[in-house]
């Protein structure tokens with residue numbers, strides 16, 4: 594199961610600046626993650642979650658451990674990428690490996706930073722990238738259908754269902770109808786994604802604004818806002834350059850002063866991470882005690898033993914039951930002891946589907 598979000602876009606839009614800001618965060622949190630290594634273009638970052646802090650307070654936990662997800666800085670795509678232009682094939686194949694896509698769009702003016710098409714035009718930029726993904730997908734879908742047809746021809750009729758699925762996919766791609774996502778079942782989407790169709794991956798737009806416009810917005814991000822409404826694609830505003838600069842400052846006081854002088858907060862990065870996490874269609878559950886309060890992530894609709902298995906494979910093998918309470922309720926009651934005393938902790942079995950925000954204590958046999 595993946596937790597990877599790829600950062601894509603045209604060259605010089607701020608992808609690496611945003612990525613460096615994330616890596617800065619990761620470095621700041623590295624004490625918590627002694628085994629976390631990062632490749633040059635892959636960064637693991639903690640997912641911000643207020644519930645962790647609140648839970649740790651009521652349960653007097655000594656430490657807090659956030660869930661994590663990976664971001665990948667994918668090199669810039671250019672017009673013609675689907676035909677191999679500018680190492681397009683390599684970069685497109687990097688995108689096939691991620692579970693969700695953050696598309697960074699340039700919304701800042703700076704005459705020192707060249708724009709590949711010499712003008713800042715978010716709608717056109719988005720169209721370029723999306724049509725390259727689409728063109729590459731059409732070719733891929735055609736190849737898949739051809740392969741499956743060959744198998745069907747020699748009597749392997751079990752491939753018919755998948756062939757028909759990809760005929761439908763091809764039709765949607767050719768009419769650029771990526772809104773057709775809702776026409777597919779989760780199982781079908783899984784097959785489509787496994788086959789590397791990019792246009793059907795969960796997507797968000799990231800408007801990269803200069804620091805002066807981050808609060809008020811500007812004409813460029815307004816255009817993306819309209820587009821995001823029409824296409825029902827989430828949008829996050831960010832100032833990548835500022836976030837990058839801020840994340841390199843270790844001294845907290847100095848950082849706060851700089852932020853104050855620029856009249857900004859650093860919530861853009863948190864919002865970016867949270868939105869990326871939402872795209873992955875996961876739920877968060879917690880384990881919480883005096884030692885630590887920890888967030889774990891799990892695919893939606895997963896059963897309690899799968900959640901146990903996240904912690905340790907033995908927990909899954911020897912699963913007996915799960916003591917469960919929602920985080921919200923636990924906070925209201927004032928802590929684990931109070932929840933127990935008032936009989937508010939439920940015991941759930943193997944068939945229980947874990948809900949977002951569940952606080953769980955597993956019982957198991959080893």
Ligand SMILES: Nc1nc2c(ncn2[C@@H]2O[C@H](COP(=O)(O)OP(=O)(O)O)[C@@H](O)[C@H]2O)c(=O)[nH]1
Pocket residue numbers: 602603604605606607608609610611669701702703706801802803804832833834835
């Ligand atoms: N003025 C300004 N420059 C930016 C901003 N974001 C990125 N840049 C600059 O644009 C250039 C390209 O940024 P980079 O992150 O490398 O873009 P990438 O090619 O998409 O990875 C660098 O010189 C950045 O400092 C911004 O918000 N404002």
Ligand SMILES: [Mg+2]
Pocket residue numbers: 608609610668669
């Ligand atoms: Mg870059």
